[in-house]
Amino acid sequence: MQAWEILDTIKNKYIDLLGDQFVGLYVHGSLAFGCYHPLKSDLDFIVVVKTKLTITEKLALLTVLEKNYERAPLKGFEMSVVLAMHCRHFCYPTPYELHYSMMWRDTYLKEPSRLCATDGKTDPDLAGHFTVIKQCGIVLYGKPIAEVFGEVPEHYYFKSIFNDIKDAPEMIINQPTYTILNLCRVLGYLRSGKVMSKVQGAEWALKALDLRWHKVIQCSLDNYRSFVLDTNVPINVRIPFSAFMLNEINQCVESRKK
Structure with missing residues (x-):
């Protein structure tokens, strides 16, 4: 399936870019549930890193996604980069280092650095993504899910899907x-x-x-x-x-x- 080939390409590039601080890449969403559709689904994944990223590193990760844009499904990618400590010790809304989805592509093309702000970014949807990863997520690279992701309280999962x-x-x-x-x-x-x-x-x-x-x-x-x-x-x-x-x-x- 082309979706997995694209994700494998991204994974290999991220290994080169992130080196030792790359904890893992975890697939969630329709691919993990087994109901992926190339015209109705996006490619959902979480990248977990040990330490905060520089703006240069963030831009490099975004460039990889953009280079694979033409091969991506119609709805594109939804990717978040999260620190390992926030995956293991869950808090709500969850802080993240970098986020990209199709709704941000125009912003990225006009001013890539706008996606790379350094502090204060949180996303309530990560409660839902982490819960799915805990249930049926797929490790494309890195440590086992149980070693990386802590428990997400049920009421935070509900808040996430209620959005x-x-x-x-x-x-x-x-x-x-x-x-x-x-x-x-x-x-x-x-x-x-x-x-x-x-x-x-x-x-x-x-x-x-x-x-x-x-x-x-x-x-x-x-x-x-x-x-x-x-x-x-x-x-x-x-x-x-x-x-x-x-x-x-x-x-x-x-x-x-x-």
Whole structure:
């Protein structure tokens, strides 16, 4: 698979650039869950280092990603560089050294140094990424996961995945597949305690939720698995579905507080 070939190229370049301070490279997201799609997924990975990086080192890491841009999937890369001490001793929101994703590419092309600020950067999403790595992450290089990543408290994992659906009523209009699958995996986690991919969340919802919602869930799942866009997700059901799911999610949250 080309995704693994690209990641292997990046890994080898990072070994050369980082040397002894390179602790490891850990794949999460759809590749780790086994539901990667070249048009619907990005390549998600965490780079762990021993010590803080210089701006020169950060720029060199970003250059490697840019040189592989043409080979990357449509959604590109999502990469964070994190100090080993913050992986082992988790804090929220988690500090990071460097972050890159497609939403930052224009900034990188115009002014690369803007991505290389030295201090004070934190990312609540890292709680979710670390949790997935602990459950099913793949070591592409470096130390075993259990030696590098400490436990992430469940409430921080929930905060991380809730960020993906907090604006669901607005997002479901233009990004129905992404929003519907995320709503399913969040509710699935709250009810079952299982960390799920988007696909696993939809599969859970088809078994757990009322039949009236099955069409919108199945359409979204079919979209994700195929080369189809969002056009076949029923428009008239999108907002009612998001309202129903957010209500169910909020009820689960309230019941956990009791």
